[in-house]
Amino acid sequence: MPLFWLILIVLALAAAGYVAGRRRALASAGGSSHGLHSLPSYYGSNVALSALVPAFAILVGWLLVQPLVIENSVSGMIPERAIDEGSSLSLVMSDVRRVADGLDTAVAQGAMTPEEAGSIRSEFTDVRERLGAVGVALGSDVGPEVLRAAQRYRAMSSTGNLLMTLAVLGAAVGGFGFSYIRTHRDFRARNVVEAGVRLLLLFAASIAILTTLGIILSLIFNTIEFFKLWPPAEFFLGTTWQPSFGGGSELGVLPLLWGTFYISLIALAVAVPIGLFAAVYLSEYASKPVRAFAKPMIEVLAGIPTIVYGLFALLTVGPMLMAVFGRDGLGWMQAGTAVMTAGLVMGIMLIPFVSSLSDDIINAVPQAMRDGSYGLGATKSETVRQVVLPAALPGIVGAILLAASRAIGETMIVVLGAGAAARLSLNPFDAMTTVTAKIVSQLTGDADFASPEALVAFALGMTLFVITLGLNVLALYIVRKYREQYE
Template sequence: MPAYWLFLIVLAIAAVGFVLGRMRALQSAKGDSRALHSLKGYYGWNVALKVLIPALLVLVVWQLAYPLYTNATVAGLIPEASVNDGSSADLVLAEVRRTANGLEAAVASGQIADTQARDTLADPVAMTDSLRSAGQIVTSELTTPILNAAQHYRAMGETGALIRTVVVLLVAFGGLFWGLSDSYKDFRARNTVEQTVKYLLIAAASIAILTTLGIVLSLIGNTIRFFNLYPASEFFGSLTWQPSFGGGSELGIWPLLWGTLYISFVALLVAVPIGLFAAVYLSEYASPKLRAFAKPALEVLAGIPTIVYGLFALLTIGPLLISVFGPDGAGWMTGTRSVMTAGIAMGIMLIPFVSSLSDDIINAVPQAMRDGSYGLGATKSETVKQVVLPAALPGIVGAVLLAASRAIGETMIVVLGAGAAARLSLNPLEAMTTVTTRIVSQLTGDADFASPEALVAFALGMTLFVLTLGLNVFALYIVRTYREQYD
């Protein structure tokens, strides 16, 4: 049974338990709800929660743990002779999983008989042809050990699904009977439900931390796998990015990192002056009516999808730049995709980030500081330049750093506006690429997720994560220090 059907069945059992819990509590009070310790709804929720929480917890743990057990078991069935030179056990196991999924899909579509898919004596060459004819991905000719391991993997998946269904339903019905046994008039249902909800809220608050931890562990694990297949010295020491899934790849990060930082720098050159000047005008010079209209209108830019900015860069900014710097102009630009094209579009996208944060920070400067400056005879412009901006500078720097981390992680604008050329160049009118676009490129298509060319995406992601995390931590430190000073 698929997991989503099992989830719906558990929800149905919980709903039935809710109704039965209320009814049983009222029956114990002989129909007089005033004799109940808690409101009758609490008795229903007590049963529903005792059904849902244990059953869904078992389902989640099973979904996470059983694949690990299956992979470990099947990996032990693969003989060392099946791991060829230039390959690894992970690559072979990935081929086993792909074959097992192909067998399952082919059987489900009726293109391969179930008995044929389970036949351990089946000809691997014929099975390879059958799977390819069924439209399944098989990267190489199957061997008998790989085919048998895939059949075992598929059988374990079917057995695991059956056991999962039985265990989850037993836990759900056990929770149902447990909750119903507590549905009597003197049971403190309200206390139990509110305590349970408290723990659920604590768990929900912990999701952000656990998610971050999971992301970091996933990146670290796959990055280590990559460096086991590709030397870290070449990854950080090479100035060439030239992946080839056929072998002979050069996976140096520096061309990508340079493109990322260069495009982000151009974006900040556009966003910081415009955003900062807009914030100063809105906070110090604009009338309340104009501010009430202009600030929301400026922040609308933040709600525009990045793909729209990418199209704007490709269809408007690029042709505009090439009309000035292209063959008919200065002759410095050969195509519409360039660092300038993506940087200008990304800078426009970042304007509301800089302006909104800077505006809030400038408004947080105490009015007494302005009044003191005016009292000494300073004009408004002198007050802004010599009092307000120096006082708000730490917070403005934090806003700029947050915008920089947003620029470094951008993908769609770069894909459409900057091109895909990995190069080290100072010319802003040339096409370049970034870390994020290469991550997308390496993880799309029919790439084997156990190959160095696919795993390099995790090493790139880890590098980008460390870079943006450092910027965010530094920015938050500056902003918090400023707020402690002026709040």
């Protein structure tokens, strides 16, 4: 059964359960809700949730586990001779899935019978011709071993889907029947429903934690694999970044970290003054109509996709800087892609982060402090400089640190605006690159996933994760301490 129809049937059972549970509860109380322990809607919700939640839990779990089980089973059928040099088991398995989908398409279009598609005794050339007739082309490297594995994959998928359908419908019907039988006037439906909803909310809150944990574990395990192949001292202290898939690589992270911090520093030098001055104006000087117009317009910058900023850096800011600092100008800049280009554009992108957070923090300073300053004879500018900003300084520092972590993790602006050269240089008009840009480049290509050149992306990601995590923790600590001081 198609997944869409399975979900639709479960939802229909849940809706029917709500109506049936509500009617049964009212019938047990003589048609009046006064004799019920809970409101009628709770009885209906109990039946609906009993039919819906177990069925969906089985469905999600099955969809996650079934591909892993089938992959592990089918991959054992692939002989070593079927994996060509320069290929890998994952590439062969992708061919297996493609051929299995082609067999399903051929059966659906009548090019072969289900028995022919599932029989490993079918002639490979005949299967290739029939799949070609329905528009499924097989590469020259797809042999009979892949066909047999695809047939096995298709058979296990069909069996798994059938069992999943039976299990999901069985759970839905069973939950429906069990909760429907329990429904009567004295049943504490509200307690059961509220406890179930509380568990659902707990599960929803746990998804973010579990996702974060999964990301961390994947980084840690692959980073450990990388450091088994590459000395950690050379990685963290090396000053040359030159991965070579033919051998002789040099994987020192210092040039990438320097490019990351250099571009972020220029971005903060642009974003912090502009964003802070804008926040002071909006919170202390702007009238309500001006503030109502200006703040949303500034925050629009945060909604622009970073790829658009990257194109802006490549097509507009880079040529503008070349006209002033290039060969026809001061001669300091060799190309439009440079640290200064990416830093300026990234700073523009960070303005709303600094401005919006600083504005909220300045507005949180108690009005009594301003009134006390005015009562002592201070002017508005003196109050802002000597009372408001010092009081809001911890929160502003936290906002700046959050903006810094956002700058460190930026990718597209760097890829299009800063270039791809990994170097240690103080010249802001040189092309450099960052950790995030190299993560993208290292995972793009035909390198063996078990090689240091591919695994190094996880070590770079782990390094960047630790840095940004430290900045975020520090920023949140400062902001929390500031809020506790004035609450």
